[in-house]
């Protein structure tokens with residue numbers, strides 16, 4: 310339809326994935342509740358269940374809840390699909406999600422049976438999951454040094470090595486980072502989230518809709534911030550801003566802020582992505598857990614005063630941030646992902 314891609318920008322009608330908890334297996338340990346970045350689960354009668362208050366923001370299908378569950382009590386079915394309008398994605402996916410299938414024919418049925426054939430790098434890549442359950446124990450400087458060294462040897466356009474890191478371990482500065490980030494994020498949540506979901510302790514109105522001005526604003530915003538206007542991003546935003554107890558970086562004892570020299574050749578974001586992910590994989594291979602926290606990046610962008618306090622100044626720009634710490638129990642593990650979209654030209 311003509312103008313189709315200009316329609317339904319704000320909260321498009323979507324089919325969401327379904328979270329299914331087996332009450333007979335669930336012990337109510339609450340690990341899934343803490344790990345969900347969108348806060349979609351709660352403990353009710355000592356068993357985990359979907360939190361139906363958050364009707365507009367649902368499952369991202371990261372499957373972390375299933376991975377951290379020691380009893381295998383959770384599974385995710387179906388997927389996020391938008392049938393029409395600006396965010397239409399039905400045609401983008403192959404429609405099949407599988408576990409890792411590096412040897413094709415296994416088709417991901419039993420990772421344990423073939424993982425001995427994989428390299429250590431492959432194993433870490435497949436098993437790495439975003440870690441949102443951290444022990445209080447601090448990461449030792451020797452390990453952080455190993456992680457940063459791995460980043461230093463990442464490729465970069467023109468070998469510019471445009472990265473710089475701010476490593477925060479001081480509890481006072483971390484508390485301040487959380488508080489200030491929430492303040493900025495709360496402002497943004499007022500712009501794009503239906504009001505009733507702003508306060509975790511207020512019973513949610515499942516029927517609450519965006520106000521007319523919010524819809525118009527989102528329509529404008531999408532041209533400036535692109536995918537950040539996607540309703541799934543608002544789910545994460547809502548989780549951290551509606552719950553005073555939720556830390557934006559999950560109380561990780563160490564935060565690494567990634568900066569890029571704006572004067573470097575090519576797109577520094579890509580360089581920094583390569584650098585950050587070399588560090589992430591190294592951290593996981595050392596038994597640590599990590600989670601990228603872009604919400605912090607967004608908040609820092611608008612808090613120049615705090616940037617100054619952290620020593621961030623021109624020509625450096627905040628690109629992303631990473632929570633690092635020791636995982637509470639087993640978190641890394643195998644999940645399903647969409648089959649790749651590949652055009653083979655032979």
Ligand SMILES: Cc1cc2nc3c(=O)[nH]c(=O)nc-3n(C[C@H](O)[C@H](O)[C@H](O)COP(=O)(O)O)c2cc1C
Pocket residue numbers: 346369371373437438439440545600601602603604605629
């Ligand atoms: C650039 C980037 C930014 C992210 N920002 C956040 C964030 O702000 N908060 C969060 O909880 N997770 C964040 N994540 C983690 C994603 O939610 C996660 O990678 C995704 O759901 C897939 O799950 P997995 O990492 O366990 O495979 C981010 C990931 C990336 C790559």
